[in-house]
Amino acid sequence: xxxxxxxxxxxxxxxxxxxxFRCDPIxxxxxxxxxxxxxxxxPEFLTYFQNEAQxxxxxxxxxxxxxxxxxxxxxxxxxxxxxxxxxxxYLCASSLxxxxxxxxxxxxxxxxxxx
Amino acid sequence: xxxxxxxxxxxxxxxxxDFTTYCNSSTTLSNIQxxxxxxxxxxxxxxxxxxxxxxxxxxxxxxxxxxAKKNSSLHITATQTTDVGTYFCxxxxxxxxxxxxxxxxxxxxxxx
Numbered sequence: 001x002x003x004x005x006x007x008x009x010x011x012x013x014x015x016x017x018x019x020x021f022r023c024d025p026i027x028x029x030x031x032x033x034x035x036x037x038x039x040x041x042x043p044e045f046l047t048y049f050q051n052e053a054q055x056x057x058x059x060x061x062x063x064x065x066x067x068x069x070x071x072x073x074x075x076x077x078x079x080x081x082x083x084x085x086x087x088x089x090y091l092c093a094s095s096l097x098x099x100x101x102x103x104x105x106x107x108x109x110x111x112x113x114x115x
Numbered sequence: 116x117x118x119x120x121x122x123x124x125x126x127x128x129x130x131x132x133d134f135t136t137y138c139n140s141s142t143t144l145s146n147i148q149x150x151x152x153x154x155x156x157x158x159x160x161x162x163x164x165x166x167x168x169x170x171x172x173x174x175x176x177x178x179x180x181x182x183a184k185k186n187s188s189l190h191i192t193a194t195q196t197t198d199v200g201t202y203f204c205x206x207x208x209x210x211x212x213x214x215x216x217x218x219x220x221x222x223x224x225x226x227x
Contacts, residue, residue, distance in 0.1 A: 033214075033215075035217075040219070041219055041220075042119075042203050042205070042217030042218050042219050042220050043158060043203075043205075043215075043217045044217070045208070045214045045215065045216065048214060056214055058214075091157060091158070093158075102146070102148075102163065103148065103160035103163060104148075104158075104160065104215065105160065106150075106157040106158045106159070107157060108156070108157050109157055
């Protein structure tokens with residue numbers, strides 16, 4: 001499978017626990033994005049990387065959220081001290097910068113439920 | 116802040132009827148993209164429009180980018196049950212090189 005892969009697909013955690021999600025982008029893509037989607041809403045931008053550099057972070061991304069892309073390949077998104085409001089689908093997407101068509105390829109997402 | 120708005124939020128049609136969703140941005144966009152998300156699925160890229168007044172067709176789908184590059188529409192002719200899903204428009208956030216702002220989407224249901 002050469003698409004964007006996200007793990008785990010589902011995560012249930014107790015409030016206050018830390019969680020980490022992983023995203024493996026399409027191998028030749030240099031841009032990687034994290035979005036959050038809640039029911040009935042469009043994806044909301046969280047952050048994005050070009051290669052290993054984190055270039056933008058949304059104001060939505062509180063101090064409890066951190067993302068890394070250490071070698072410019074896979075990325076992790078960690079949420080510390082989870083809150084019920086963090087329950088959402090976390091989507092990863094990748095694209096190839098510098099091409100005329102900048103379409104983003106999305107993974108199937110990680111659904112987080114904080115109880 | 117910059118906003119991308121879509122109407123309607125929901126649309127229920129009989130199979131064979133046409134469907135249109137409209138997208139409006141509070142700012143001029145360098146390009147606009149459309150995505151489709153099936154129930155339980157993830158957004159899948161449909162098309163990107165770049166030029167003012169651009170019209171592109173994909174089989175029964177017609178996409179249009181407004182002259183002022185602030186609005187766009189997606190029209191589906193003779194809907195089929197396979198068209199069911201939520202259609203999102205998205206545009207680059209001003210000053211950003213990578214961030215896309217999505218509308219809330221139009222959820223289409225098709226009654227056979």
